[in-house]
Amino acid sequence: MKLQTQRFIDRWVGQLLCAAVSAWVRVTGLWSAPATLDAQAKNILVILLSEMGSIVLAGPMFAALRRQYPGAAIHILQLKKNQEVSKLLSLTEPEHMHTLDDSSGGALIADILKVSLTMRRLGLDAVIDCELFSRVSALLSFSTGAPVRAGFTPHTQEGLYRGSFINHAIPYNPYQHISKQFLSLVDALQSPHGMPRNRAGAIRDVPAEPELSVAFTPTELETYRSKVETDHPVTRDRPLVLVYAGGGILPERAWPASHYARVVQGLCAAGYAVGLIGLKDDAILARDLQTQVGHEACLNLTGYTKSIRELLMLMHASALLITNDGGPSHFATVTPIQTMVFFGPETGKLYGPLGKRTIILESGIACSPCLTAYNHRLTFCDGDNQCLKRIAPDPVLDQALTYLRTRTEAASV
Incomplete structure (x- = not known):
């Protein structure tokens, strides 16, 4: 599917769907307490659909997840064409890698339905949406059934609406290195209910190294x-x-x-x-x-x-x-x-x-x-x-x- 077509669908169809999901979550949430993540989480999904270079920049985030949740299985959802990098860098076990085929609209929709059902059967504890303002990734985070959803929000900035159902959101900061912001998403998983959630996050420097390696003899x-x-x-x-x-x-x-x-x-x-x-x-x-x-x-x-x-x-x-x-x-x-x-x-x-x-x-x-x-x-x-x-x-x-x-x-x- 062409990039411009993806952008058009994400902008117009995505906004309508995000508004509908937000209204549903707002109504159903009136009778439930804010979702929190247990330190003994068993399954965490990371949605990372961007270019292959972003996978390397997310290396410190994956390392932080493994340190903070040593008993959790880290699942990754990415585009099929980018999976080679994740396997090479051993970001997680191969059976925990899930893909979306964006070569055509039909293939993409079929994979979204398949992945959503798989994640619901699995019983996710949390999902981290690493995309900045993609509506499809935000909707995916909801469709997986994860009670804790961490991701970026424009907060009060106009435009780029993607709903209000990311319940552990942090404001996207255009002045901070993206690796540092990915780490803030890990901090947001256990942050108190309220915005902006960066207030509860750790004070961090830009990661010195990607914390990734490929072994060669x-x-x-x-x-x-x-x-x-x-x-x-x-x-x-x-x-x-x-x-x-x-x-x-x-x-x-x-x-x-x-x-x-x-x-x-x-x-x-x-x-x-x-x-x-x-x-x-x-x-x-x-x-x-x-x-x-x-x-x-x-x-x-x-x-x-x-x-x-x-x-x-x-x-x-x-x-x-x-x-x-x-x-x-x-x-x-x-x-x-x-x-x-x-x-x-x-x-x-x-x-x-x-x-x-x-x-x-x-x-x-x-x-x-x-x-x-x-x-x-x-x-x-x-x-x-x-x-x-x-x-x-x-x-x-x-x-x-x-x-x-x-x-x-x-x-x-």
Whole structure:
């Protein structure tokens, strides 16, 4: 199903359904006490339908849930296309992973009904809705039958209505990193009845690490490194730098291709091999960049990795990743690779990768960031993303070379 179609349905049908459910909950709640969560909870569901990168940013939240509710089974509901990441990161047991197929309207409705019935039979103690202002996720949290429903609310802010049946809600805060807000949802599970529920939450810093890992044996990594060198002999004598130039589902997040070409040319001239990574849909862009660069050390690796696990092994075999805001920058945080990531339509202050091996590149232009939960991530720049175009390539190249040379010197000591 197209993204615009999903937004249209969520906006108009979703609002009507949220209003109806809110009225029902308000009437039936007149004769019942506010729902609370027992410390001995047995089943907690996390609804996380966003892009794959958000799964990594939610890592500290899952760690906090396991610490606070060690006897509970943590269930995850996500889009089918994103489940590979959760399995790789071992967020929970495979039998506790549930999916929605959004490839068509019929498939999505069928899966919503199926998951709702499954959760009701299971007997959930609580549900955490990690989506910011999606009505379908809010309705899902109600349809599961969980008595405790934690999620975000706009509170008194106009627009983005999603009902009033999230009974352990926290106000979405556009000034706090999303990982910190996910942790606030865990705090809200046992918060007293009343708003805003952040008042009862712990004082937290932005998580220092994603608290996630993927185990590789030294033999496995060495075998994969040998495979890369066999398939691309130029990498035997040149350290490998990875570049992700695609914008994914939001092309306005992409740094200009001509800027990337300038940086890649400089890296190749300085003795490095550059692998252009991405999905098969990014192959055309990669071929265009290869043509602009015109150097044998510029490699088209789009589609080369067959899974996220292989992508992580490729990152283990590389010295640096230069990327647009997106999944690869977050996956990199569970590997040793250094990352340089461009932000413009969105900001690293809210969605930056966790950890200490990330350099955030932003221009600071007045209209940036422009994609928010309040405008459904629809930018007003009409494709002319000056926030990224104004990040000049030469300083980026200098910064990359400085890091790579420092890395080489440290390794030789």
